[in-house]
Each structure stands twice: as structure tokens, then as C-alpha cells.
Amino acid sequence: MATRIRCRDCRKKISIDNAFAGGVCRCPYCAALVLVPNKVTNADNGARPESPTGRPDAPASPPAGSTDPADETAIAAAHGQTEIPTAKPVKLQGIISIILSVLIVGMIIAFSILVGLHVVKDIPTSKKSPESPPITADYGVTAFTINSDHPAVAGDMKVATPVVYCIDVSDNMHQVIEYAGEIAKASLKSLDGAKFTVILLGEETDQALSDQLIEADQAAQAKVREFLTAEVFGAADLARGLRAALAAKPATIVLMARSTGMDTQELQTVAEKISTQGTCLLTIALDASADAQKELADLARSTGGESRTFTAAELDDMWTSHAAGEFHTDK
Numbered sequence: 001m002a003t004r005i006r007c008r009d010c011r012k013k014i015s016i017d018n019a020f021a022g023g024v025c026r027c028p029y030c031a032a033l034v035l036v037p038n039k040v041t042n043a044d045n046g047a048r049p050e051s052p053t054g055r056p057d058a059p060a061s062p063p064a065g066s067t068d069p070a071d072e073t074a075i076a077a078a079h080g081q082t083e084i085p086t087a088k089p090v091k092l093q094g095i096i097s098i099i100l101s102v103l104i105v106g107m108i109i110a111f112s113i114l115v116g117l118h119v120v121k122d123i124p125t126s127k128k129s130p131e132s133p134p135i136t137a138d139y140g141v142t143a144f145t146i147n148s149d150h151p152a153v154a155g156d157m158k159v160a161t162p163v164v165y166c167i168d169v170s171d172n173m174h175q176v177i178e179y180a181g182e183i184a185k186a187s188l189k190s191l192d193g194a195k196f197t198v199i200l201l202g203e204e205t206d207q208a209l210s211d212q213l214i215e216a217d218q219a220a221q222a223k224v225r226e227f228l229t230a231e232v233f234g235a236a237d238l239a240r241g242l243r244a245a246l247a248a249k250p251a252t253i254v255l256m257a258r259s260t261g262m263d264t265q266e267l268q269t270v271a272e273k274i275s276t277q278g279t280c281l282l283t284i285a286l287d288a289s290a291d292a293q294k295e296l297a298d299l300a301r302s303t304g305g306e307s308r309t310f311t312a313a314e315l316d317d318m319w320t321s322h323a324a325g326e327f328h329t330d331k
Contacts, residue, residue: 001017001018002015002016002017002018002088003015003016003017003018003020003021003036003037004090005034005036005037005087007027007029007030007032007034008032008034008035009027009030009032009034010027010029010030010032012027012029012030012089012090013090014027014028014029014034014087014088014089014090015087015088015089015090016036016085016087016088017085020036020081020085021036021037021038022036022037022038022079022080023036023076023079023080023081024036024075024076024079024081024084025084025085025086025087026084026085026086026087027086027087028086028087028088028089029089033072033075033084034087072084141155141156142155142318142319142321143155143179143182143183143186143284143308143310143314143315143318144179144182144183144186144318144319145186146186146189146190147190148190150190151163151187151190151191151192151194152187152190153165153183153184153186153187153190153254153282153284154183154187154284154308154310157282157306157308159187159190159191159252159254159282160251160252160280161191161194161195161196161250161251161252162194162195162196162213162248162249162250162251162252163187163191163194163195163196163250163251163252163253163254164196164197164198164199164213164245164248164250164252164253164254165184165187165196165197165198165199165254165256166199166201166238166241166242166245166253166254166255166256166257167180167181167184167198167199167200167201167228167256167257168180168201168236168238168241168255168256168257168258169200169201169202169236170201170202170203170234170235170236171234171235172235172258172259173257173258173286175287175312176258176286176287176310176312176315179286179310179315179319180256180284180286181228182319183256183284184198184224184228184254184256185221185224185225185228187254188216188220188221188224189216189221191216192216193215193216193217194215194216195213195214195215195216196213196214196216196220196250197209197210197212197213197214197248198224198227198228199241199244199245200227200228201236201237201238201240201241201257202234202236202237203234203235203236203237204234206237206240206241206244207227208244209223209224209227212248213248213250235261236257236261237261238255238257238260238261238262238270239262239266239269239270242255242270242273242274242281243270243273246273246274246277246279249277249279250279251278251279251280252279252280252281252282252305253274253279253280253281253282254282254283254284255281255282255283255284255296255299255300256283256284256286257283257284257285257286257288257296258285258286258287258288258292259288259289259292259295259296260292260295260296260299262295267295267298267299270299271299271302271303274303275302275303275304279303280303280304280305281299281300281303281305282300282305282306282307282308283296283297283299283300283305283306283307283308284296284307284308284309284310285297285307285308285309285310286310286312286315287310287311287312287315288309293307293309296309297309
């Protein structure tokens with residue numbers, strides 16, 4: 001019958017024949033010499049056999065890991081043994097370790113799958129088409145709100161008419177360009193017949209809706225919808241576009257852009273020209289960096305105007321909050 005003990009060095013369970021009770025054995029895992037207790041619990045039937053007669057009492061702690069054969073022979077002789085036997089590994093602990101490892105790995109994989117499903121579920125759509133937004137809870141006054149009380153843009157920024165809408169349609173606006181068009185269309189519906197025009201700001205040239213200001217009636221709104229499908233790429237020249245807008249002598253210019261693309265001196269020159277003519281500039285920063293937001297806001301304030309900032313994510317959420325982007329304010 002065998003006795004199960006634990007190696008005092010590597011702490012693994014090993015098995016040694018009961019005949020070596022009170023003696024020493026070698027650990028099969030780390031080769032340390034391990035004292036076999038004089039009285040131990042039998043792992044097979046729970047009995048506690050006495051050590052064989054004639055065995056000397058074991059010392060408190062045998063030397064461990066000796067590599068000198070003479071020393072090991074002396075240790076064996078001191079314990080009434082002719083040699084030091086090597087104990088057997090207890091296989092059950094290996095099996096249990098494998099089972100526990102498999103269970104732990106399985107739990108980690110299951111948890112990762114659950115977390116992954118939750119994250120995927122919560123990821124918003126990166127680009128929602130303004131053509132068919134889903135109906136969700138009311139977001140309140142948004143960039144697309146149609147103000148029924150007075151001409152306005154981006155929901156609540158008052159617009160003095162006539163007005164020119166300048167929209168940057170360069171490459172860096174690709175993620176929010178459709179939203180810029182929707183903001184303009186919502187603002188047009190608040191003009192109540194007042195005059196306006198739209199200029200798309202491109203790299204080498206700008207495109208104007210018309211050569212002169214036109215009335216914001218249903219026919220004009222339909223024309224704008226078609227006009228806003230035009231594509232102009234490159235890096236827009238905002239200074240040139242604003243000068244073209246000033247030529248129409250509007251009371252207000254609404255500039256929608258992601259950045260100004262102008263240095264400090266050019267910004268100052270443009271602001272002076274707008275202010276000298278008595279025009280108010282409103283700026284709407286779309287998905288702009290912090291520096292670009294400040295430039296656009298400072299440019300608007302220098303002409304007595306206001307500025308609004310919307311991130312791409314905010315525009316996504318605002319558009320989704322309306323069934324068709326046709327909600328009016330409660331004023």
C-alpha cells in the first residue's frame with residue numbers, strides 16, 4: 001500500500017510505499033529528499049499503519065537535494081534503508097489541475113464573448129443617411145430644427161435676411177457634408193420667403209446656387225435639394241468664398257466648415273471686410289478640432305455674430321432623434 005505525502009520543496013503530492021514510513025524518499029518532480037512520516041494516513045483506505053519494526057526514528061528534517069552519492073548512502077543507512085527510493089507522482093492532482101485550467105479558460109472565453117457582444121451592440125453607426133432616419137425620442141432643439149418663430153439656423157441662431165449660406169464641400173468634410181446640407185435646408189424653411197443663396201466652397205472654384213439672391217419659396221427649396229448633391233473636392237478657399245458671399249450684400253453669412261484654412265492675418269482681413277460692410281457672420285463648426293472651433297468662433301464674434309459647434313457623433317444622434325428632420329420649435 002502507498003502513502004501520499006507532500007514534497008516540502010515543490011509542494012506537490014507524491015506517493016511512496018508504506019514500507020518506507022519513517023524513512024526518506026526522492027521527489028520525482030524536483031529530486032529533493034523528503035521525509036516519510038512515521039505514522040501517516042493511508043490514501044487508499046484511510047488506515048494509519050505503524051512503521052515497519054526495526055526502523056529507526058526519522059530525524060526532524062533530512063538534507064534535501066544532495067548530489068553526493070556518499071551523503072545519500074549515509075542518509076539512507078541512517079534511516080535503515082540500503083537506498084533512497086524515488087516516489088511516484090500523484091496523477092490525480094495533475095488531472096485536477098488540467099480540469100481546473102480548462103474550466104478557467106472556458107470562463108474567460110465565455111466572459112470575453114459576452115463583453116464583445118455588449119460592445120458591438122453599443123457601437124453607433126458611423127454614418128447615418130439623412131434620407132431615412134429612424135424615429136427615436138425627441139432630442140429637443142437640434143442643428144436640424146426648423147424654427148417657426150423667426151429665421152434661424154442650427155435650430156436657434158437668429159438670421160437677419162437676406163442670407164448667404166457658405167458650405168465647405170472639400171475632402172475633409174466628407175463625414176458631415178450631408179448634415180451641412182440638411183442644416184441649410186432646415187434654415188431655409190424658416191426664412192418665410194426671404195431672399196437667400198447658397199455657395200459651395202471648393203478648391204479651385206466655388207459654385208453658387210444662383211447669380212443673385214432668390215426668394216425662399218418651395219421651388220427654391222427644391223432647387224437647393226438638387227444643388228446640394230453637387231460634389232466639389234480638394235481644399236476649400238474660405239476667404240475667396242466669403243468675398244463672393246459679400247458681393248451679394250447679405251445681412252447675414254452662414255459659414256459651415258470644419259476649419260478655416262486661413263492664417264491669423266488672413267482671418268483678420270476677412271473679418272474686417274465683413275464688419276465694414278455691416279454683415280453679420282454666423283459660423284457652424286462641424287466635427288472640427290479645438291483650434292478650428294476657436295478660430296471659427298473668434299471670426300464670428302469679430303463681426304458681431306455667433307458660433308455653434310457639432311461633432312459628427314452629435315449630428316448622428318440629433319438626426320436620429322427626428323423622424324424626418326421636420327420638427328419645429330415650440331416657440
